[in-house]
Amino acid sequence: MLELENVRKVYRLGALGRRSLCAVDGVSFAVGQGQIMSLIGESGSGKTTLGKLILRLIPPTSGRILFEGQDIATLRGPALKDYYRKVQGVFQDPFSSYNPIFKADRIFRIVKAEFFPRVGEREWRERVQRALTSVGLVPEEVLGKYPHQLSGGQLQRFLIARALLLDIRFLVADEIISMLDASTRVDVLNLLADLRSQRGLSILFITHDLSLAHYISDGAVILYRGRVMECGRIDKVFGSPSHPYTRMLLASIPRLDQKWEEVEVRLKSQGTPQGEGCVYLERCPMEKTEACRRVRPGLKQVDDDHFVACHCGKEEGVSCASAEARGSSPS
C-alpha cells in the first residue's frame, strides 16, 4: 500500500549550505493494507521527518515514496487533494496544530470546505458529532471553544476525529499518545485498532515508547540516526532482537521489578559518526571488527520477515521492503 524506496532527506545547514545533515538515510520499508507499522527511535532519529515525507510536507532528497503504486512526488492539484483524502496525519504537538486565534473546531470546517463542499450543514454536523463521539469526546463540551480552553488530550483527539471525517486509508500518527493520560491512552489505541479491523486502515505509528508499539503494531522499524537498524514482524523484532541498539532499547524499558541502577544503558553519543562505518559504532557494546569501521551495514535477513543492519548477522542483500511486498499478511 505504502512503500518507501531508499528515501533520503538531507538538510543543508549553515551559510551557503556547506554543512549537511542527513535526517533520513536510505530508508526502505512497506506498510500493507490494514497493517500497523511502528516507527521506533530516539529523538533526532528522523521519525518525524519520515512522517512529514510521507505526508508530502517536505520533498525527499532522493528515493521514492509510493502510495498504491504511484510516486507521491508526482501528485499535483486534484490528484494531491485526492491523496490527502486517503492519507492523513496527526501531529506530535496538539497545541501548535491549532491556529491560536480561531476556535478549535475550525479544523472540521476546513475539512468540509476543502473536501465536502456539497454536504449539507446538518448532515455535516452529524458527521462531526459521530467522529467526536468515536474518539471519546462529548461534542457539546468541546465544540465552539478556543484551543487554549481545551486540554492537550482533547486537542489530540480532535485531530484524530478530523482524520476520521475523511475517507482515510493511511494514517501517520506521530507520537499521538504522548499527550494523553493513561486512561484515554488505551481508548485511543483501541480506537486505532478498531479502525484497522473495520475500515482496513493502515497506520504508521511513530513512537519512542516500545511497550505501546508492542501493544498495537504488526511490524516495527527501528530507526537510528536516519537509518533502519532492524525491522520486521513485531514478535520477531521484540522477541529475538538482533541488533545491539534494539537490545539496548528493550533493556532500557523501566520495569517494576528492576531498579534503574541494574540496567546498564549507554545513552550518550560521543559526537557525530565519521566516514563510512556503522552509524551505531561508537555506542555499540559488541566487539568491533574492521568491517564495522569501514562499511555501513545494509539490511540482512536473519529470519522470515526479520531484517537487521549489523555486521554480526549472516545473510546479505535483502531489503525490508521487498520482503514485505513479497507477502506479509496483516496481523
Next chain:
Amino acid sequence: MKENKPRRIKNEFLYFALRNRKLRLGVSIVLVFVFLAIVGPYFTPYDPWAYVGPPARPPSRTFWLGTTMFGQDVFTQFVYGLRPVFLVGILGGGLATFIGTMIGFLAGYRGGWVDEVLNTFTNVVLVIPTLALLLIIAAYLGVRSFFMQALFIGCTAWPWTARAVRAQTLSLKAREFVDLARISGMSPWRIILTEIAPNMLSYLVMVFILQFGGAILNAATLDFIGLGPTRGISLGLMIQIALLWGALPLGMWWWFIPPGLTIALLVGALYVTNVGLDEVFNPKLRET
C-alpha cells in the same frame, strides 16, 4: 465564565487601547488634521490660488494665517493642501504595505528559488537610494499628479516591509497548524491569507501606519525640492513656494511655519500612535 473569554479579550484590547496615553495623543492629533482637511475648505470663501488681499500680511481677523507674497490666503492654501497629504499617505503607504506584505508572504511561504529571487530583488530595491530614484523619475515626467506621486512612493518604499513580513512568515510557517492546513488540501494563498496573515494582523496595522507617515514625509520632500505635482496645492508645495519667494529672510513666518509644523506633527503623531499600538498589542510593553 469560560465562555466569556473571547469577548473579554476583545474588551481587553479596547481597555488598553483607550488607556494608552501615547495612542490617545497620536490618534487625536491625526484626527484633528483629518477633520481640518475634510471641513476646512468649507470655512473659506477663497480659492487657494486667487489673489484675495493685500500681499505679505501677518495673520489677522480676515486672513487667519495671513497672506502670501502675492496676496493669496495662507489658511485656504493650508486646508486645501492638507487633503493631498492624506491622499498620498493613504495611497502611497497602502500600496507600499500591500506590495511589501505580498512579496514577504510569497518569499517566506514558498521558500526555495522563489525566495532567492524575491529576496535578491528586495535587497536590490532596498539599496537603491529611494530619493535619488524618485528625483530622476519626477524630473523626467512633464505633468505630475498627486496620484502619480503616491504610486512612485508606494513602489519604492516596500522593501523593509517585505523583509519583515518574510521573516515573520518564515517563523509562522514552521508551526504545525500550517502543516495541518496543507494536508487539508488548502491552496498556498488561502493558507497565507487565512492562516498566516491573521496571526500578524497587529503587525500589519503598524506597518501601514509607519508607511503612511513615511509616504507623507517622502511626498513633502519631493514637493519641497520642486519635484512635486505640477498642479494643485500641498503642504510641501507651500513650503517650497514660500522659501522660493524669500519668506525666510523677509520674516514671513506665517507662510512656512504652519505647513512645516503640520507635517512634523502629523508624522510624529503617526509614530507615537505606532508606539502606542505596539504597547497595546504587546502586553510586555504595556504601561501600568
